[in-house]
Amino acid sequence: MKTKKILSYISFIIIAVIISSCDDFLDLDPEQAIDSEYVYDDHDGIVNALHGAYALIAGPQFYAGTSIFHSDLVANSGEMSWIGTFIGYRQMDWKTLDPNEGTIYAKWRRAYQAIDIVNNILENLDNVDEIHKDRIEGEAKFIRGIMYLESVRFYAKPFIGGEDNSHPGVPLVLTPTPTGGLTNEHYPERAPVSAIYNHLLIDLEQAKSLLAGYGDNDGKATATAAAGFLARAYLDTENWEAAASESNYVIENFGGYNALNPTPRSAFNNDDYTSEDVFMIMQNPTSHAGAANDGISTFFASLEGHGRGDVHILNAHFEKFEEGDLRITLTDDPTIIDISHVPGMYYIGVGTDPDNVMSSKWGKYDANINVIRLAEMILTRAEANFRNATSIGTEPINDINAIRNRAGLEDLEKELTLEEIRNERYRELCFEGHQLHDVKRFREDVIVPSGSNIGEVLPWNSPRLVLPIPQREIDVNPNLVQNEGY
Numbered sequence: 001m002k003t004k005k006i007l008s009y010i011s012f013i014i015i016a017v018i019i020s021s022c023d024d025f026l027d028l029d030p031e032q033a034i035d036s037e038y039v040y041d042d043h044d045g046i047v048n049a050l051h052g053a054y055a056l057i058a059g060p061q062f063y064a065g066t067s068i069f070h071s072d073l074v075a076n077s078g079e080m081s082w083i084g085t086f087i088g089y090r091q092m093d094w095k096t097l098d099p100n101e102g103t104i105y106a107k108w109r110r111a112y113q114a115i116d117i118v119n120n121i122l123e124n125l126d127n128v129d130e131i132h133k134d135r136i137e138g139e140a141k142f143i144r145g146i147m148y149l150e151s152v153r154f155y156a157k158p159f160i161g162g163e164d165n166s167h168p169g170v171p172l173v174l175t176p177t178p179t180g181g182l183t184n185e186h187y188p189e190r191a192p193v194s195a196i197y198n199h200l201l202i203d204l205e206q207a208k209s210l211l212a213g214y215g216d217n218d219g220k221a222t223a224t225a226a227a228g229f230l231a232r233a234y235l236d237t238e239n240w241e242a243a244a245s246e247s248n249y250v251i252e253n254f255g256g257y258n259a260l261n262p263t264p265r266s267a268f269n270n271d272d273y274t275s276e277d278v279f280m281i282m283q284n285p286t287s288h289a290g291a292a293n294d295g296i297s298t299f300f301a302s303l304e305g306h307g308r309g310d311v312h313i314l315n316a317h318f319e320k321f322e323e324g325d326l327r328i329t330l331t332d333d334p335t336i337i338d339i340s341h342v343p344g345m346y347y348i349g350v351g352t353d354p355d356n357v358m359s360s361k362w363g364k365y366d367a368n369i370n371v372i373r374l375a376e377m378i379l380t381r382a383e384a385n386f387r388n389a390t391s392i393g394t395e396p397i398n399d400i401n402a403i404r405n406r407a408g409l410e411d412l413e414k415e416l417t418l419e420e421i422r423n424e425r426y427r428e429l430c431f432e433g434h435q436l437h438d439v440k441r442f443r444e445d446v447i448v449p450s451g452s453n454i455g456e457v458l459p460w461n462s463p464r465l466v467l468p469i470p471q472r473e474i475d476v477n478p479n480l481v482q483n484e485g486y
Contacts, residue, residue, distance in 0.1 A: 302349025
């Protein structure tokens with residue numbers, strides 16, 4: 001009977017967090033609070049709760065949608081065009097963000113729902129079977145670490161190396177939401193950006209250690225996945241040596257350059273893990289986020305019966321590539337049925353709003369979602385080593401040439417520069433959610449591509465490149481302060 005109750009409640013949690021957008025994450029009613037005690041009181045309940053947390057991070061509010069799309073839209077300088085009808089995404093493209101916008105709120109809400117689940121798991125680890133305790137603790141800390149990384153990257157101004165980084169980050173919540181009701185003392189302030197990074201790095205380092213020896217790459221946390229997110233976080237904090245070391249750990253564990261897929265196109269729209277996938281959201285025909293309004297394939301695809309064709313790729317994007325680069329191959333075939341008929345990285349859309357250039361990276365609703373690829377780790381190692389004048393694993397030029405060679409290009413003939421490394425990151429990782437974070441780290445301007453402020457130049461640290469704290473959270477939590485400019 002208890003198991004049935006636990007499964008029923010977990011199903012309720014998953015359904016509620018996916019379709020609900022009205023209640024604040026701290027606003028739990030007494031009945032739910034009582035049931036939550038039963039969820040975490042034995043091993044099976046905790047495992048099911050962990051599955052619920054994975055369902056949250058795999059949804060369209062994170063790695064199957066907005067973590068990619070928010071980054072690319074907010075940082076867009078005219079490489080792509082948003083033609084969809086959703087006002088919130090248009091505001092991101094125009095850099096006129098609104099604290100009341102629904103997807104901005106949904107991302108925040110889902111992050112703290114996932115964090116609250118794993119905080120409960122960590123609070124109740126004594127109820128986990130001893131043989132599985134390390135793995136469950138490692139996965140819980142992995143999820144908490146990556147949720148704080150996502151949140152601080154989007155909702156706070158960036159970390160600046162050599163400074164105290166005491167500017168507001170996001171609330172740092174490390175204990176479960178109280179079940180007996182909340183008072184003002186339970187509503188957290190925004191912790192400094194430095195504190196958020198310090199703690200997420202601890203979580204991810206511990207996750208990496210706890211998950212060592214668990215090698216199954218099945219859409220769940222692994223030691224190499226934790227190292228991949230550590231490499232991202234260390235890039236953010238300008239700890240170049242640590243970024244190079246963590247990315248090198250991933251590369252060596254994957255077997256080096258030979259683990260890259262044979263062509264850039266073969267890295268995408270796959271139904272199974274490939275040799276290049278460090279961390280991936282597993283999807284299938286009956287369980288996927290791709291057809292949701294904020295699913296990544298919905299935005300990017302323009303195929304018969306598939307996608308809305310909201311994102312067109314413009315000439316400014318293609319101008320960043322060299323002639324002969326396999327990463328700009330274009331398929332123009334009006335008889336295309338589905339993405340499997342597209343051998344190139346781009347195609348002329350045939351579905352909704354046809355005849356525009358579309359990216360083929362996201363062309364299948366139920367394809368697995370690449371979150372971290374080996375190619376990213378190779379480029380991260382190159383950048384970190386170059387900035388630090390080190391050669392952890394290899395010389396930076398070797399990493400750059402490995403990526404170029406896979407793209408059908410010859411070795412770089414001119415001297416390697418930071419600009420060339422940045423260019424290679426753009427060419428390889430475009431439309432995968434890196435653009436906003438790379439713009440800030442490389443200190444680049446963003447040019448408003450359309451709307452009432454068209455042509456305005458925004459510096460990399462502009463408050464308009466930071467998502468506002470959702471107004472619903474400001475209204476509920478008297479201790480929260482809004483970001484500058486909102």
